Amino acid sequence: MKDYKKIITDIIYPPVCPVCGDVIPIAKRKPWYEGKPCYSTFLCAPCKGNLRFLEGNVCEKCGAETSPGKTLCNVCEEVARCFAGGKSILAYDGVARQMMMAFKYSGKREYADFLTYAAAERAGSWIQSLHLDAIVPVPIHPEKRKARGYNQAELLAQGIATYTGVPMRDILKRNKETNASKELGLHSRVFNLRDAFSLKGPIPKGKRFLLVDDILTTGVTLESCAELLLYEGNADAVYVLSLCSGK
Numbered sequence: 145m146k147d148y149k150k151i152i153t154d155i156i157y158p159p160v161c162p163v164c165g166d167v168i169p170i171a172k173r174k175p176w177y178e179g180k181p182c183y184s185t186f187l188c189a190p191c192k193g194n195l196r197f198l199e200g201n202v203c204e205k206c207g208a209e210t211s212p213g214k215t216l217c218n219v220c221e222e223v224a225r226c227f228a229g230g231k232s233i234l235a236y237d238g239v240a241r242q243m244m245m246a247f248k249y250s251g252k253r254e255y256a257d258f259l260t261y262a263a264a265e266r267a268g269s270w271i272q273s274l275h276l277d278a279i280v281p282v283p284i285h286p287e288k289r290k291a292r293g294y295n296q297a298e299l300l301a302q303g304i305a306t307y308t309g310v311p312m313r314d315i316l317k318r319n320k321e322t323n324a325s326k327e328l329g330l331h332s333r334v335f336n337l338r339d340a341f342s343l344k345g346p347i348p349k350g351k352r353f354l355l356v357d358d359i360l361t362t363g364v365t366l367e368s369c370a371e372l373l374l375y376e377g378n379a380d381a382v383y384v385l386s387l388c389s390g391k
């Protein structure tokens with residue numbers, strides 16, 4: 145069945161290759177409209193080769209890239225994580241970095257189409273295996289959301305929810321923008337983010353969540369949100385998914 149809502153959205157936000165910016169020809173978009181997306185519906189073939197998908201040497205806790213032979217990344221070796229596990233889709237370098245900057249800061253909300261497809265294709269079976277109750281986006285401050293027009297993590301969470309059939313629940317809020325100063329040590333950065341987030345309201349106990357964010361660097365943002373769901377929300381387990389990870 146054709147997705148007419150999608151076709152209309154495409155008139156407003158035509159799908160473009162998130163790497164080179166060329167509009168994807170209508171003939172290539174057809175499989176997507178018919179519910180059979182593939183990489184060529186979102187991305188030029190040469191551009192796909194410019195992205196580095198994470199596989200092999202990845203941290204078993206947060207999903208970020210590790211040094212060969214290591215099971216944990218440098219950060220997870222140093223600090224305890226309260227989330228149960230995580231995955232990350234792309235290395236945050238080269239064109240992936242440009243793509244994420246445009247997605248986040250230049251209004252390229254349509255890039256979410258490719259990003260959520262890549263996440264669902266690479267992590268969909270893992271997501272299904274977690275028996276989740278909901279997918280939860282990392283919130284941004286309301287002022288920032290107003291200025292940007294969207295929360296990039298919410299667009300990602302919504303797309304992944306659509307592909308996997310797990311509902312998206314926007315249950316967290318961001319109370320303040322914190323200065324994620326690189327000079328602060330990791331432990332101080334975790335402390336710095338306490339009170340930055342809160343639950344929008346009470347949530348049922350014993351639920352299983354997947355937190356979604358666009359970029360993971362040290363993971364302190366995801367850690368703070370996971371703490372909140374586990375200790376205030378009495379969640380059973382929290383997992384994390386980031387679209388990109390790296391320094």
Ligand SMILES: [Zn+2]
Binds near residue numbers: 162166190
């Ligand atoms: Zn391209």
Ligand SMILES: [Zn+2]
Binds near residue numbers: 203206207208
């Ligand atoms: Zn890690």
